[in-house]
Amino acid sequence: MLATKIGRLVAAEFADPTRLAGLGVNRLIRFAATRDLQLRRPVAERLVAAARDALPTRDAVIARRILAADLALLADLDDQIQSAETALGSLLPRSPYATLTSVPGWAVVRVSNYAAALGDPKRWPGPRQIYRASGLSPMQYESAHKRRDGGISREGSVALRRALIDLGIGLWLNEPAAKTYAHGLKDRGKHSGVVACALAHRANRIAYALVRDHATYEAARWA
Numbered sequence: 001m002l003a004t005k006i007g008r009l010v011a012a013e014f015a016d017p018t019r020l021a022g023l024g025v026n027r028l029i030r031f032a033a034t035r036d037l038q039l040r041r042p043v044a045e046r047l048v049a050a051a052r053d054a055l056p057t058r059d060a061v062i063a064r065r066i067l068a069a070d071l072a073l074l075a076d077l078d079d080q081i082q083s084a085e086t087a088l089g090s091l092l093p094r095s096p097y098a099t100l101t102s103v104p105g106w107a108v109v110r111v112s113n114y115a116a117a118l119g120d121p122k123r124w125p126g127p128r129q130i131y132r133a134s135g136l137s138p139m140q141y142e143s144a145h146k147r148r149d150g151g152i153s154r155e156g157s158v159a160l161r162r163a164l165i166d167l168g169i170g171l172w173l174n175e176p177a178a179k180t181y182a183h184g185l186k187d188r189g190k191h192s193g194v195v196a197c198a199l200a201h202r203a204n205r206i207a208y209a210l211v212r213d214h215a216t217y218e219a220a221r222w223a
Contacts (some may be wrong), residue, residue: 010047014060099215100207103171110166114164118163127205131162135155135161136197136200168198208216
């Protein structure tokens with residue numbers, strides 16, 4: 001709930017459900033609008049209905065105090081995250097990874113996570129070595145002179161594995177070619193884990209090439 005702006009609003013302003021229940025759907029929508037938040041009517045109706053169904057308890061006052069303290073901590077954490085993102089935004093342009101923010105879906109945080117996990121890009125001979133180091137390469141089994149691939153090895157850097165998967169998700173959500181690729185894999189019956197690994201592989205190749213060539217993203221090159 002606290003991951004959304006509406007959830008934060010409800011927790012901060014309506015810790016007492018009787019207040020939310022008394023406000024009603026229309027006034028709740030207007031209340032959210034005064035704080036530059038768009039609250040859809042079905043969501044507002046569910047919130048008001050839940051508030052009306054809430055049962056009073058003896059510990060409600062204490063619970064509201066704890067919630068208020070947690071919200072203060074969360075606000076402080078938000079400030080720290082914003083400060084960290086600002087610092088990353090000033091450092092990234094001075095790094096070898098600066099051009100990666102030209103890729104659709106790759107903003108400062110995604111690229112910074114990748115840069116931190118990879119380190120000096122000059123120490124990597126190619127994208128194949130990076131992908132293997134991430135633990136995303138499939139395990140291989142041999143039996144009776146036959147070889148088959150299993151699940152991912154998970155051997156290597158967890159941070160790098162997560163960074164590559166996150167870059168792949170960024171492509172999946174924002175790059176037209178990646179969307180088409182992902183839909184094609186799904187149409188062939190591939191489950192979401194396979195699709196995520198395939199897009200991480202694509203992201204790995206794009207990121208390595210752009211850093212190596214000091215180039216910006218061109219859709220035609222990666223179509």
